Amino acid sequence: MTDMSVKLCGVKLKNPVIAASGTYGYGLEYSEFYPLSRLGGISCKGTTLHKREGNPPPRIAETPSGIINSVGLQNPGVDEFLNVYLKKLKIQDIVVIANIAGNTVEEYCAMAERLQESQVDIIELNISCPNVKLGGVNFGTSCDSVAQVTTEVKNRTKKPVMVKLTPNVTSIGDIAAAAADAGADALSLINTLTGMRIDIRTRRPILRNNTGGLSGPAVFPIAVRMVSEVAKRVSIPIVGIGGIASWEDAAEMMIAGANAIQVGTANFHDPFACVKIIDGLKNFADSLGLKSITELTGTLKEW
Amino acid sequence: MTDMSVKLCGVKLKNPVIAASGTYGYGLEYSEFYPLSRLGGISCKGTTLHKREGNPPPRIAETPSGIINSVGLQNPGVDEFLNVYLKKLKIQDIVVIANIAGNTVEEYCAMAERLQESQVDIIELNISCPNVKLGGVNFGTSCDSVAQVTTEVKNRTKKPVMVKLTPNVTSIGDIAAAAADAGADALSLINTLTGMRIDIRTRRPILRNNTGGLSGPAVFPIAVRMVSEVAKRVSIPIVGIGGIASWEDAAEMMIAGANAIQVGTANFHDPFACVKIIDGLKNFADSLGLKSITELTGTLKEW
Amino acid sequence: MRYTQETAKIMSKCEIAPGVFDITVLSPVIAKSARAGQFVNVLCNGLTLRRPISLCGFNREQGTLRLVFEVRGKGTDWLSGLKTGDRLDIIGPLGHGFTLYDKNKKAVIVGGGIGLPPLVVLANHYGENATVISGFRTSSAAILQSDLANTGATTILCTDDGSAGFHGFTTQALDDYLINNACDVIYTCGPKIMMRGIARLAQENGIVCQVSLEERMGCGVGACLCCVCATKDSKGKHFKRVCVNGPVFMATEVEWND
């Protein structure tokens, strides 16, 4: 019987499967399908310092084996997150990751300070959301700004800080190294790739925001490649994200170098995706006779 | 009846559908399914100054709605291309695009000179192939090197030069502008996104080259976004490539800003993909009562 | 657990108008708690996102759901190819349905095209006190007219081209109707432009109006914030989730000018 627990920057997760930010709300909806305590953790909807209404609809369109979304960080702001949602989550025996996004370094810092005294287990710095005009993706695309925001946030909080990387860059390895050198406790990747769909009848983009972030199985090979590339560059833990839809995908991502994984779009396809992945991984690990699921991580044998 | 012909840097194509480099060889195989004269053009397999054996197999793996390949520019070299294949192609009434790749600027220049006296209609500078160690993708990821290789090649040939861009960059718009400013006559995009698949039993990458280039419908929304982004930055013609599998996709790509399109991976799925796309586009354009198919290009109405 | 995933067997299927299909599926858990105006989210082969389809009916005893849909794209096209005995992966019951009042209230129910299916459940509730105004492009596109008549409701059929019934839009028909008839509540589902017209008439006449909206969805359960519509209240404009705050909204709450 494989021990499925993993440690992520000092925090123990029951298993390596985390619900991905923005696809799972605050978990309450999915708790109408199964107990949240089954999960390794939940990364909550991206939170900003102040309430945001997000982008106008339509916010989602289907693409081959994927979707593009342009939600644009609609959220009630960090205070309501702490006062309403975190409380509800924390009574459910689950590791909570707060995903935060800011327009400026100061906003990130202000949020980090606010979270410092909370029951949040890990802070995930979303420097890669492509759907906000100010800041957002811009932070994530240059080594300097990644380093800067990471350093500043680390100075304001004792919580572990996980930096979430955007794939829309020339060298994910360089960005990852910049975050790690600046003191990130872990990295999560990938966020979405910027995409567009057009309605050929109206000649309008399907998304009201014109572009949106591509996620789902379509991006899986890109995510696996980036995780393996980053794993070679940094020694901090990596959370693999992007297109994971089955336990086989999860195993592949861990072999590529991920210590834990996040499941996003797959929840839309199958609300039980996370639990099926957990059960499948467990069976696989058992069948291999692993003592600990951590034995999978980074076992890739490159040619 | 819509006039399906388009002009691409002075060269008239019967219709906007071109077979994409590397997926269609020198067309001879597909001429066993239908006459090549049906096509708007063919972009030949990437050619190098000297013969190349390419990467060891396996060179291809399936991914959700896509594939990754690591052929690594296996080709007989520019001389055999000219002496054997171009001759065979040119008797078939088809516009021929020579896709060239080099390890150094000098190699690109030497090939451009060699092609100058040939019957090749357009030179496509492949500065974006991710499967060669030297040069290759590196040229395509910095504005300076893109500008340099474009300028140098333009100085050596009077043939129209189309620069093929890699999507593995932070800002495709900047790279496109660099190529256009350096004198490119047209741009083609996108080449493949770097990806990886792993066999979870053996823990080895499926491709012997470890990583490969992702293509096919999975990348279509990324390609559409990049084409629309580039269309805003440059005024030279754009050839849209990436994941086009149906006439609807081709129309979407043209609306996004493409003057012509290339079809790659779809040929593997359906050997008649190109002709089905041509026929479908024609019906669509007829039904809209367009005088010329060029009326579709860049008609995107952003929100 | 409020939501259930069921692998529902198709018990019957027929094409009730060109490109419009009527299927009954066995889905006892969802049927048990289903309410008027709710929907299910249907997995279609090869597609990433599920497709939302309203409940056109449900039978608690038999454990069945009735779904009526029009072929619009890839998902509904695939659905239309299924046969009796095939199985469908659905989740439900989803959404906040219609608010039902006492059966003795006079309800006017206005449906346009493929907006009609969820309204059948309302006609069943109000029976003889319901008047259903339904509009279609043309007579051959008309659906569910006998189902509606069987509930005891008065039915007013409108066609845009005058090929059957009243020649004109449902808004005109409603306008005419309200001149001579009492009405306590209006329900509507159909094209947005139609619902907007109905909502305006309801407001002018001071009648409560419930509208069932559509929006592109991700999760279907309220988690992803993809399916929002613009609503307004005293504090301003807000995006609400069609999948859980709706699909049914009070017409006055909807920001129609968006």
Next chain:
Amino acid sequence: MRYTQETAKIMSKCEIAPGVFDITVLSPVIAKSARAGQFVNVLCNGLTLRRPISLCGFNREQGTLRLVFEVRGKGTDWLSGLKTGDRLDIIGPLGHGFTLYDKNKKAVIVGGGIGLPPLVVLANHYGENATVISGFRTSSAAILQSDLANTGATTILCTDDGSAGFHGFTTQALDDYLINNACDVIYTCGPKIMMRGIARLAQENGIVCQVSLEERMGCGVGACLCCVCATKDSKGKHFKRVCVNGPVFMATEVEWND
């Protein structure tokens, strides 16, 4: 036009061993020009790449092809779920097949597991002059033994676990066989490691040997250079395309140490 795309109707289907299926499809144009050792490329629902499957047989008069395949992954799993009457999108005939010599030559045909199907056509050709050595993990995995026997060929069954026939590998069986028997040509298809052993024995005994290779394919017609295998000649190592230069190669041409 050398290649044809056909929408081939499945005429019969049966499971001949656990997870191994035998289907006959109606594909008259391909059947007409098919030759031993060629293959077709099969479109599987929802997958980008076609799956190559060898011709286990073809009947020019009836216009049928016989395909025998093992469920290995998504594509073959989907294939295994098809029913008689369903249609399959295939292209073919593809590849450079086996070179056949005079029927009176003594041919030894060595197949391992799912490598056996293309060899049935060879046994048909050589009939009583053929000896077919086939190897399987265990007796229940054995396939096509009666088809082979019906051609008049001598059949030698080997199993790794000794549950039927000769207890051991086909290489041992071939080694034993060559001691007392004449042989003009060896054909082989199966796991690479097995074929390498057979090729070595053939070379040691100075017998011509043809091997049928497998590689992951893109186009299947020679255009993409995805399916190469390492070959050698006097000028050195070359990558050749399995789909057009093969799948059948002379054993001496193959670079086995790659």
